[in-house]
Amino acid sequence: MIKRQWIRRARRTLLAAGATAALAAGLLTATAAPSQAATQGPCDIYAAGNTPCVAAHSTTRALYGAYNGPLYQVKRASDNATKDIGLLSAGGYADAAQQDSFCANTSCVITVIYDQSPKHNNLTQALRGHWPGPAENGNDNLANAFEAPVTVGGHKAYGVYVAPGTGYRNNNTNGIATGDQPEGMYAIFDGTHVNGGCCFDYGNAETTGNDDGNGTMEAIYFGTSTGWGSGSGTGPWIMADLENGLFSGVNRGVNTGDPTINHRFTTAIVKGGPNHWAIRGGNAQSGGLSTFYDGVRPNDTGYNPMKKQGAIILGIGGDNSNTGQGTFYEGVMTQGYPSDATENAVQANITAAGYNSGSTSTGTLTPGSRVSLKATTSPCCTSHYLRHNSADTKVVISSVNSASSATDKANATWIVRAGLANTSCLSFESADKPGQFLRHFNYQLYLNMDNGGTSFAQDATFCPTAGNSGVGTSFQSSNFPTKYLRHYNYTAYIAGNGGTNAWDNTASWAQDTSWLTAAPWN
Numbered sequence: 001m002i003k004r005q006w007i008r009r010a011r012r013t014l015l016a017a018g019a020t021a022a023l024a025a026g027l028l029t030a031t032a033a034p035s036q037a038a039t040q041g042p043c044d045i046y047a048a049g050n051t052p053c054v055a056a057h058s059t060t061r062a063l064y065g066a067y068n069g070p071l072y073q074v075k076r077a078s079d080n081a082t083k084d085i086g087l088l089s090a091g092g093y094a095d096a097a098q099q100d101s102f103c104a105n106t107s108c109v110i111t112v113i114y115d116q117s118p119k120h121n122n123l124t125q126a127l128r129g130h131w132p133g134p135a136e137n138g139n140d141n142l143a144n145a146f147e148a149p150v151t152v153g154g155h156k157a158y159g160v161y162v163a164p165g166t167g168y169r170n171n172n173t174n175g176i177a178t179g180d181q182p183e184g185m186y187a188i189f190d191g192t193h194v195n196g197g198c199c200f201d202y203g204n205a206e207t208t209g210n211d212d213g214n215g216t217m218e219a220i221y222f223g224t225s226t227g228w229g230s231g232s233g234t235g236p237w238i239m240a241d242l243e244n245g246l247f248s249g250v251n252r253g254v255n256t257g258d259p260t261i262n263h264r265f266t267t268a269i270v271k272g273g274p275n276h277w278a279i280r281g282g283n284a285q286s287g288g289l290s291t292f293y294d295g296v297r298p299n300d301t302g303y304n305p306m307k308k309q310g311a312i313i314l315g316i317g318g319d320n321s322n323t324g325q326g327t328f329y330e331g332v333m334t335q336g337y338p339s340d341a342t343e344n345a346v347q348a349n350i351t352a353a354g355y356n357s358g359s360t361s362t363g364t365l366t367p368g369s370r371v372s373l374k375a376t377t378s379p380c381c382t383s384h385y386l387r388h389n390s391a392d393t394k395v396v397i398s399s400v401n402s403a404s405s406a407t408d409k410a411n412a413t414w415i416v417r418a419g420l421a422n423t424s425c426l427s428f429e430s431a432d433k434p435g436q437f438l439r440h441f442n443y444q445l446y447l448n449m450d451n452g453g454t455s456f457a458q459d460a461t462f463c464p465t466a467g468n469s470g471v472g473t474s475f476q477s478s479n480f481p482t483k484y485l486r487h488y489n490y491t492a493y494i495a496g497n498g499g500t501n502a503w504d505n506t507a508s509w510a511q512d513t514s515w516l517t518a519a520p521w522n
């Protein structure tokens with residue numbers, strides 16, 4: 001009797017959840033994102049569908065309407081102190097200002113992503129596993145806490161930016177599916193920050209940290225890897241990492257039913273039970289979910305029945321392969337195989353939450369805005385802008401104007417980021433090469449992929465000062481404070497006002513190191 005009442009109540013809640021969320025999603029197309037917290041979170045909807053969350057991770061918002069605990073913990077470089085980052089209100093959005101003030105004038109990494117479910121399956125730094133071999137010791141990197149700024153419901157928040165080498169894990173979980181038990185999971189990823197490395201995953205993996213054979217993991221993979229399988233187009237694809245294989249459908253290899261999906265905020269779903277699994281996905285900012293595969297287990301040995309071990313990974317493969325990259329905002333794992341209807345209601349809740357890119361088009365040196373940086377040296381270069389080359393990784397200046405090609409304009413546009421090594425300074429991410437930053441190496445400027453390391457962060461951090469020529473802004477190298485971002489012979493360096501390198505030449509140094517912050521070309 002009590003059970004029947006509970007089921008009736010659960011059904012009512014689920015219907016109400018779907019209706020409220022669908023209504024909110026409909027309204028969203030006409031109005032700005034709501035600023036109030038949802039009364040229900042995705043995990044309330046999964047619970048009502050009788051598939052409760054057994055892990056709920058997010059650095060941006062509460063995943064239960066009643067959750068009021070910490071979302072994640074950061075550690076700052078200046079004194080190794082840690083701080084939990086919580087919510088603005090119960091069931092609401094992250095209080096990003098806590099991170100901003102705690103990490104001011106230094107840098108911070110994300111040390112713990114708390115599990116909001118009652119299972120306490122927190123994610124922490126992954127330890128080096130089987131891959132790339134026993135000779136390699138040490139742990140994965142932790143994510144820079146400032147590298148994935150967004151707004152959610154109009155509130156500033158930070159995602160988990162996984163550069164290659166970054167990874168989180170929990171090998172000692174409670175309540176996560178093992179063996180052939182059914183489970184579901186979704187995650188929200190940045191569809192523009194991907195690569196083909198192995199393996200940017202979120203979900204169920206080996207508790208040993210090793211590759212324990214086919215079927216020992218079941219995680220969402222997101223990226224452009226074609227090493228095991230792929231979908232149609234050029235990717236990225238949502239695939240299921242089932243160990244020794246990224247599956248886009250029933251076959252190992254290409255399954256054209258799994259489309260390229262690259263929304264700025266992409267909802268990715270994998271779920272699996274006895275000889276049945278599915279891939280689903282959609283745009284986390286609007287609309288519903290589509291099903292890309294729904295059928296039996298892959299027709300390859302070892303995947304039926306599954307032998308899931310129940311660890312949780314984020315950003316890495318089951319054996320800790322860590323060359324993948326991506327950005328994670330929120331995700332959950334459930335007990336039981338969620339119905340499509342439950343997931344559709346969760347998607348409506350997600351679109352109603354109001355994810356938005358942190359980038360604006362203001363042309364100011366504010367983190368999140370897009371800028372172009374104009375040289376001030378007359379007469380050579382006043383129509384020249386700082387840009388990366390297309391053919392190689394060098395950073396140069398060249399003339400850009402309204403008639404320039406789209407490529408030239410894109411190459412000369414930067415997204416201002418909080419300094420990777422010091423939040424009171426700045427870093428510059430390429431607007432057309434997400435994840436790649438302006439950095440010096442041997443005093444020359446290049447555009448390189450952030451590898452998550454501290455040296456890279458230092459080399460990619462510049463502190464703005466008044467222009468050395470009295471005009472505009474100069475950018476002091478964070479780790480070589482006597483050197484400033486300079487163009488010399490149309491190539492970019494960090495240069496001192498006199499020194500041993502040709503580009504330290506004192507002639508025109510003040511003008512060559514002074515830049516105007518201009519509206520973005522792209």
Ligand code: AHR
Pocket residue numbers: 131198199210211241242243244245246316317318319320321
């Ligand atoms: O299944 C793809 C990858 O293969 C897994 O993530 C990893 O454990 C193995 O290297």
